[in-house]
Amino acid sequence: MKACIAQENVSKTTFEDSNLEKKAKNFLIDYIRYPQCKRLINRIFTAQKTNNFKSVAVISQFPEEGKTVFTAVLALGFHMFLDKRVLIMDTVSQTRDESFYYRGLLGHSLLELDQKKKQSCIDLITTRNVGSKIRFQHLQTPDKSTEVEIPDFNQDQDSDVTSDFKLCGFIESMKSNYDLILLDTCALSTANKYNFDPLILAQHADTSILVTTPRSLDRGLLKELTQELRRYNVSSLGMVVNPVVA
């Protein structure tokens, strides 16, 4: 299965059709300019220089704690402010339109960016749920003329069981092409046989970042979580707090 670039097909007029879309398209660019975001991006960037990591697993205890927003913020920040090449691997099963969230979020934002930044990019590997089968489908490569074949991570075409281990190998192979690889994982509480296991991905990634909300800042939950991370020998860069809704 292969993928190719389709950026030339983007129609800018689509965004001008709706007031709603006008409001939305600059949201993320505005959002990452907040001091909290810039400090956060800077902290991770300096940590990367110190620890020399490339792949980061973004994990959380519960769904909807802000992993995707944080991943998008980090990717856009590294792209906008630091001219870095970023790969997002959305490993969450596409049981609903979650992948659209990434595409919409980053797509709108990128339209506003200075197109001169030729060296930097944000690529997205996503999954799509085809019937009961989950597989990676496409890759937008840094070199926009190159086509890269995405291996099928299903152990068996007829099986729903995904191979987390093959994906980890694939991430290793992609490290040379990117400055930062962000693994957006499913929540630990929702991990099942149809998902790529967040703990395995985090263990194979260079480091991990825990996204928390006030709900998951619970003594008991955090105790269990940190014990589990230590048991699986997961390297942790730290935690990011998402206050969720103001």
Add this chain to the structure above:
Amino acid sequence: METTAETINISKIFRIVWSNIYYIIIVTLLFALLGLFTAYIIPHKYKSKTTLNIQASYFQHPLVSDLLSDVSDPSELNAQRLALLRLALSTEFLDTLGQKYQLFSHAGSNTQHAIDRELFLKKIEYFSVSPTSFQISVVADTALKSYHMAQDILAQMTNTLIEQRYQSLMRARSAILKQTKLLNSTMSNSGALVQRANLDLQLNKMEGSLAALKSRLADTHPQVQALKSRTAALRAQVSHLPDQASETIDDYTRVFLNPSSRTSTQEIYDDLLKKLSYLNIVLEMEQDRESVSYLTVIEQPTLPFTPFFPNSKEFVLLGALFGMLLTLIRITYNELKRSNELTPHEAAEIFKLEFLGELPPLLEKNRILLLEILPKSVVALPLTLRET
């Protein structure tokens, strides 16, 4: 390292309660009002009570106690009293009462009717309040109905009690009367046999004398004629008397015909006559059912002015208690939850996690905006992905 659990002390509890005092008061008042409202809207039930005294003398039968066994054991007396009260609540009476007060909704179906009757029976309570007194109560949907029903039930119970005792005495009297008649007849038979034996003896003597006189005198002699006529009269008298006990008499009666039993039979007969006389007096007295001595209505049926269910005060109290309990549970839950909640800095310190930073608050309107726009934007994405 995780800190140890916080110590709960009285002042802290007081502080927590004080900080939630308005919440507690409001919820408690709301539930109390809810209790009052519930007590107001749910159907009311009224209970009319009456108290009946059944004295021990009800079960005593002087002079005939050897015929009608008296009950003296208190528990047995109580059980008998309860059994008599239950006897009064017969199926027929319940049906009559049910129809009178239109209590049965299923007149057609036998099964449903039986269920209705059982449900009605459950509304009638009777239990002992003292060794001889019983409280009888009945529940109805109106005060007047319960009052009238209690009156009917009390009347039925007293009538049943009196009737049961009267019937018992009547049976005793009937049996004594029968036995008296039997003994009377037996004694009459026994007297006749003795008389015949005496007359037979006398007749034999007269016949001997007549034979002797005939040998000396002619038949036409006046003395012979006189003796002959006396002998004939005596023979005629003897012939009217039974020569032996009738074969139709049973063995039981035959025992009394024995001449040696005569004295005893007479004594028994006298005793039975005395008992019969007593029973006649007693029955005569008890025919006036208003003045029986062994039954007393201590408390006439009461007309209930307030419903016994629902009790408004109890409902208000229960509502208030329930409301208070709920608030306390809620406060306790919140406190426990709060005690487990950590600030990012606390969490970082306790679990040795680097606190990298905090995302700016994402306003709800922006969040909704993003979610709403997504399906429309698929065709316009720079990262549009196409299968080859």
